[in-house]
Amino acid sequence: MTQSIAIIGGGIVGSTAAYYLSEFNKNNDLDITVFDHGCGQATKAAAGIISPWLSKRRNKSWYELAKDGATLLNSIADKTNMPEDIYNQCGTIITRNNLEDITELYDLAIERSKDTETIGEIYKLTPDEIKRHIPIINSNLPGLLVTGGARIKGDKYTDHLLKIAKSNGVSVINKEISINENVNVVCDRKEMQFDKIILATGAWTKNVLSNLPLDVDIRPQKGQLIELSINDINLSHEDMPVLMPEGESDFIPLGNGRLIVGASHENDKDFDLNPDADVIDELLNSATSLLPSLSAENLIRVKIGTRAYTSDFSPFFGKIPGYEKILVGSGLGSSGLTTGPLVGKILAEMAIDNLSMDIEKYRKPIENYIKLVK
Structure with missing residues (x-):
C-alpha cells in the first residue's frame, strides 16, 4: 500500500x-x-559555519543535536558527492583577546573530541600563524584552529x-x-x-x-549578511578557513574572490526582508576591521532570511x-x-x-x- x-x-x-x-x-x-x-x-539566504564543538551553551540536548548534526552533514556531503562550493571542511579559526581564553577553549575542544571524530585536529595559533592560514586579514589576536570545521551555502x-x-x-x-x-x-x-x-x-x-x-x-528573527568581492586583493591561496572573531561578525572566505560577513540578529523586524542600512554598515565595519582595504564598493549583494526561535x-x-x-x-x-x-x-x-x-x-x-x- x-x-x-x-x-x-x-x-x-x-x-x-x-x-x-x-x-x-x-x-x-x-x-x-x-x-x-x-x-x-x-x-x-544563509552561508554559515559548521563548528558547534566550542559552544558554551548549557543546553545539553542542543549540543548533542548540533554535534551529531555536524557529523551527519559531513556524511551527507560525502555520500552525495557534494561539491566544495556547497560544503567545504576548510577548518574554523576562533580568536579571543587573551591566551587564557584560548587555553580554556582548547581544553574544552580536547574534552569534546573524545566523543566525535568530526571535530578533527585542534591547534593553538599565534597571530602570525593565523595570518598564514588567512593571509588577507589584519588581526593581532591569538586563536584556535579546529580542522573539522566547515563552511556551507544553504x-x-x-x-x-x-x-x-x-x-x-x-x-x-x-x-x-x-x-x-x-x-x-x-x-x-x-x-x-x-x-x-x-x-x-x-x-x-x-x-x-x-x-x-x-x-x-x-x-521570527531577521538575519542579514553581506557578500563582498575581494578579487582586487592579492590572495596567496583561495582555500582559507572560516573565522569566528571575538566581538565581530563571522568571516567566511568562499574562494573565487568572494567573502561572506554576517549574519546579524534582529528580533523586532517580524518578517521584513528589506535591508537595513545601519545593519549593513555594521557588517561592513566588521569586515574592514579585519580587512582594511575593503569598502562599500566591494559590496556585491545583501542576503536576508528569517530564522525561527523559541522562547x-x-x-x-x-x-x-x-x-x-x-x-x-x-x-x-x-x-x-x-x-x-x-x-x-x-x-x-x-x-x-x-x-x-x-x-x-x-x-x-x-x-x-x-x-x-x-
Missing part, C-alpha cells in the same frame, strides 16, 4: 527529509511531495538534495500552501489529503498551523500533540545549518515509523513548544 507524505518547506530540514525519504523509497511505496514557497527562507545545499530527491521520484511544487481544519493541505484552493505531513516551515510554523487550535512558541532558544521536533499525522521541526535559530540535517533525517524516519536512533537525547518535550488550546 502506498503511503503519501507531504513535506512543507524546502529548506535545510525539508530538503534533507525529502532526500532521505527518496532514499528509503526502494520499493516505490512512498508518494512524496515537497511544497516549497521559499520566500524569506532562512536556509536560502541555498546550494537545498538545491543539491532536492535534485537528488526529484531524480528518485519526489515531486516539488513551488507554491504557498496552508493546512486547514481537516488537517489537509490546501494549494491553489485545492484540498489535498496526505497520510503524513512533515512541517519544515521554520519561522512560519505558527502561521501554517493557524487553522488548528494550537499554541505555538515561535518567533528558551531550543529547537523542537516530533509529532504535534493531538495531530500525530503532522511531524514538525522548528526553532533551530542561527544553528539551523548544523542541526537542520539531523532534524530532517529524524522526521523522515518518523514518517515511515522506522527510527534508527535515540531521539530523546536531542530534545525537550515538544509540548513545551506546541500545546493544544482547550
Whole structure:
C-alpha cells in the first residue's frame, strides 16, 4: 500500500527529509511531495559555519543535536558527492583577546573530541600563524584552529538534495500552501489529503498551523549578511578557513574572490526582508576591521532570511500533540545549518515509523513548544 507524505518547506530540514525519504523509497511505496514557497527562507539566504564543538551553551540536548548534526552533514556531503562550493571542511579559526581564553577553549575542544571524530585536529595559533592560514586579514589576536570545521551555502545545499530527491521520484511544487481544519493541505484552493505531513516551515510554523487550535512558541528573527568581492586583493591561496572573531561578525572566505560577513540578529523586524542600512554598515565595519582595504564598493549583494526561535532558544521536533499525522521541526535559530540535517533525517524516519536512533537525547518535550488550546 502506498503511503503519501507531504513535506512543507524546502529548506535545510525539508530538503534533507525529502532526500532521505527518496532514499528509503526502494520499493516505490512512498508518494512524496515537497511544497516549497521559499520566500524569506532562512536556509536560502544563509552561508554559515559548521563548528558547534566550542559552544558554551548549557543546553545539553542542543549540543548533542548540533554535534551529531555536524557529523551527519559531513556524511551527507560525502555520500552525495557534494561539491566544495556547497560544503567545504576548510577548518574554523576562533580568536579571543587573551591566551587564557584560548587555553580554556582548547581544553574544552580536547574534552569534546573524545566523543566525535568530526571535530578533527585542534591547534593553538599565534597571530602570525593565523595570518598564514588567512593571509588577507589584519588581526593581532591569538586563536584556535579546529580542522573539522566547515563552511556551507544553504541555498546550494537545498538545491543539491532536492535534485537528488526529484531524480528518485519526489515531486516539488513551488507554491504557498496552508493546512486547514481537516488537517489537509490546501494549494491553489485545492484540498489535498496526505497520510503524513512533515512541517519544515521554520519561522512560519505558527502561521501554517493557524487553522488548528494550537499554541505555538515561535518567533521570527531577521538575519542579514553581506557578500563582498575581494578579487582586487592579492590572495596567496583561495582555500582559507572560516573565522569566528571575538566581538565581530563571522568571516567566511568562499574562494573565487568572494567573502561572506554576517549574519546579524534582529528580533523586532517580524518578517521584513528589506535591508537595513545601519545593519549593513555594521557588517561592513566588521569586515574592514579585519580587512582594511575593503569598502562599500566591494559590496556585491545583501542576503536576508528569517530564522525561527523559541522562547528558551531550543529547537523542537516530533509529532504535534493531538495531530500525530503532522511531524514538525522548528526553532533551530542561527544553528539551523548544523542541526537542520539531523532534524530532517529524524522526521523522515518518523514518517515511515522506522527510527534508527535515540531521539530523546536531542530534545525537550515538544509540548513545551506546541500545546493544544482547550
